Amino acid sequence: METAVTTLLDGLVFSSYLFLVSVGLTIIFGVMKILNVAHGSLYAWGAYTSAYLIGVWSEAGLADAGTFLMIAAAALLVGCVLGFVLERGLIRFMYARDEVIVVLATFAAFLILEDVILLVFGVDPYFAYQPMALLGSTEIGGIQRDVYSLTLIGLAVAVGVVLWVGLTRTRWGRLLTAVIHDREVAAAMGIDVTTVYVVTFMLGAVLGALGGAYVAPMVSVAPGFGIEVIVLSFAVVVIGGMGSIPGAAIGALIVGIARAVAVHQLPEVELFVVYGVMAVVLVFRPQGLFAPARARKI
Amino acid sequence: MSHATSDGVAAAHYIKDVFPEVGSYTGLNQNYAFGQDSWRDFDLSMKVLAPAAKASDKPQFPKIFAGQYGSEISALSLDNAELVHSSFWGGDLEGFIFQAGPRGLFDNKKVLFTVGGTAIYRLGKKLPDGVIIGARGPYGILARGVKTPLNEWFIKTYVDRYGMYPADPAYQYAQGVLATKIAYDKARAAAGGFPGPDQVIAAFKGMTFESFSTTVTMALADGHQAVTENAFGISQWNDVEGEPGLVDVRFYPAECVNPPEGVTSVDWIEKGMQGAKC
Numbered sequence: 001m002e003t004a005v006t007t008l009l010d011g012l013v014f015s016s017y018l019f020l021v022s023v024g025l026t027i028i029f030g031v032m033k034i035l036n037v038a039h040g041s042l043y044a045w046g047a048y049t050s051a052y053l054i055g056v057w058s059e060a061g062l063a064d065a066g067t068f069l070m071i072a073a074a075a076l077l078v079g080c081v082l083g084f085v086l087e088r089g090l091i092r093f094m095y096a097r098d099e100v101i102v103v104l105a106t107f108a109a110f111l112i113l114e115d116v117i118l119l120v121f122g123v124d125p126y127f128a129y130q131p132m133a134l135l136g137s138t139e140i141g142g143i144q145r146d147v148y149s150l151t152l153i154g155l156a157v158a159v160g161v162v163l164w165v166g167l168t169r170t171r172w173g174r175l176l177t178a179v180i181h182d183r184e185v186a187a188a189m190g191i192d193v194t195t196v197y198v199v200t201f202m203l204g205a206v207l208g209a210l211g212g213a214y215v216a217p218m219v220s221v222a223p224g225f226g227i228e229v230i231v232l233s234f235a236v237v238v239i240g241g242m243g244s245i246p247g248a249a250i251g252a253l254i255v256g257i258a259r260a261v262a263v264h265q266l267p268e269v270e271l272f273v274v275y276g277v278m279a280v281v282l283v284f285r286p287q288g289l290f291a292p293a294r295a296r297k298i
Numbered sequence: 299m300s301h302a303t304s305d306g307v308a309a310a311h312y313i314k315d316v317f318p319e320v321g322s323y324t325g326l327n328q329n330y331a332f333g334q335d336s337w338r339d340f341d342l343s344m345k346v347l348a349p350a351a352k353a354s355d356k357p358q359f360p361k362i363f364a365g366q367y368g369s370e371i372s373a374l375s376l377d378n379a380e381l382v383h384s385s386f387w388g389g390d391l392e393g394f395i396f397q398a399g400p401r402g403l404f405d406n407k408k409v410l411f412t413v414g415g416t417a418i419y420r421l422g423k424k425l426p427d428g429v430i431i432g433a434r435g436p437y438g439i440l441a442r443g444v445k446t447p448l449n450e451w452f453i454k455t456y457v458d459r460y461g462m463y464p465a466d467p468a469y470q471y472a473q474g475v476l477a478t479k480i481a482y483d484k485a486r487a488a489a490g491g492f493p494g495p496d497q498v499i500a501a502f503k504g505m506t507f508e509s510f511s512t513t514v515t516m517a518l519a520d521g522h523q524a525v526t527e528n529a530f531g532i533s534q535w536n537d538v539e540g541e542p543g544l545v546d547v548r549f550y551p552a553e554c555v556n557p558p559e560g561v562t563s564v565d566w567i568e569k570g571m572q573g574a575k576c
Contacts, residue, residue: 003376010369017366055346077555129396137400143375144402149368218397222389228363263369267358271329
């Protein structure tokens with residue numbers, strides 16, 4: 001029983017992390033049909049900026065509770081600035097291009113941003129343990145749990161609910177849905193597609209940066225930090241169906257739980273299980289589990 | 299520096315000598331050659347040196363640079379093994395320490411890091427007391443007590459320049475530079491002029507020299523692979539000096555923790571480490 005509870009909780013925590021880092025990727029793809037490989041860099045920049053700001057905050061002798069503000073500030077700062085610069089400086093020139101060109105261009109941006117991280121933050125790992133230390137630990141299922149990683153579940157649910165309400169219950173969400181279905185018709189109906197694209201890319205960038213910023217207190221933020229996450233995010237998004245937010249949630253749950261089961265029952269296959277699940281899903285549903293339906297153009 | 303076998307064998311010796319009561323062990327190693335080899339050598343060495351200790355059937359092998367080890371920490375916490383062996387290094391090592399600390403892993407298990415020397419200076423008080431620390435040889439904090447003029451010069455020079463004590467990689471890379479200088483000097487003396495690559499390689503072969511903190515002998519792979527002694531200690535914050543420290547440091551000679559020339563590591567360990575001089 002203890003193992004079952006622990007496995008489930010481990011799976012939920014990891015799923016929440018996966019959802020946070022992949023939902024921005026899937027939103028950008030869903031609206032703009034851009035497979036943004038630079039998403040991993042946004043995650044890494046979010047983490048570095050968060051760790052840096054938390055360090056500055058703590059060294060100033062301010063209350064540790066304020067470090068959570070630094071996490072939010074890092075996500076907004078990185079997402080808005082880098083998101084805007086990337087969309088206006090690179091992505092907007094890619095809209096009419098082949099998908100392969102887009103992948104190559106964003107991969108180039110990813111490599112550049114990784115190197116800029118080294119120039120700005122140096123090569124030594126950063127750590128920002130204060131938020132994690134502040135929340136302490138509790139006992140669940142017979143073992144100690146740090147409360148901070150459990151809050152990932154709440155954050156992922158909150159982000160998911162806000163996105164769902166935003167897309168289905170607001171005017172902005174309906175505009176977005178119209179652009180997702182048909183860019184040209186949406187433009188003909190008077191929707192400012194350019195603004196929708198910029199805001200969507202910035203939103204996706206903020207979500208990517210938020211994933212990194214929130215994870216930063218749990219890890220040692222080191223060079224190459226964004227590489228691992230981009231591979232995992234792609235796996236989640238492909239399983240769920242590219243462009244689908246519920247798909248990203250279900251994909252994250254499947255991968256997170258499968259990985260946790262592997263760690264507890266058969267650690268040798270932990271590496272394999274994520275991609276094994278992806279392969280099985282793609283065999284039976286090549287478009288992913290929840291790929292949005294596409295209107296057929298005549 | 300020696301190859302990875304030395305770490306696993308020396309770690310098993312240390313457990314046998316300092317914690318003979320340990321009855322079970324498990325591992326957390328990155329899933330690539332170094333991590334797999336590290337666990338294999340430690341596990342095999344424990345079977346020889348501490349045969350009563352039982353290995354876990356679920357050692358963990360997370361992806362290198364995974365960053366998040368929540369599930370692995372849970373699995374290790376539920377595992378009844380008393381000791382956790384890990385060859386984690388760099389950011390993975392520090393991340394694991396941050397995540398495992400609040401979850402009580404260091405309170406409930408003995409944890410042994412074969413590459414822990416890189417973290418001890420960087421983390422300071424955030425590394426718990428009681429962790430068994432190796433540094434892939436007698437380097438870094440394990441060499442603080444080595445009172446040779448060369449070591450004292452190296453530490454002072456490094457501290458003056460960088461404002462911190464040299465960790466194990468600083469020793470290992472400086473040792474590589476020192477070895478190259480000695481080999482070039484030797485080759486130049488033999489050649490009567492600036493030597494070519496083959497002459498320098500010949501000078502390296504079988505060479506023995508005094509490095510900063512230990513004696514290095516090119517003893518394996520037909521005289522082209524170095525061996526040194528190895529060492530482990532236990533972390534304990536030094537309140538007097540206000541800096542990290544180690545207690546119960548033990549050194550193991552090169553001939554004790556490395557296989558002899560021409561014998562593979564696995565064969566040597568499995569056959570009872572024949573010829574080992576401890």
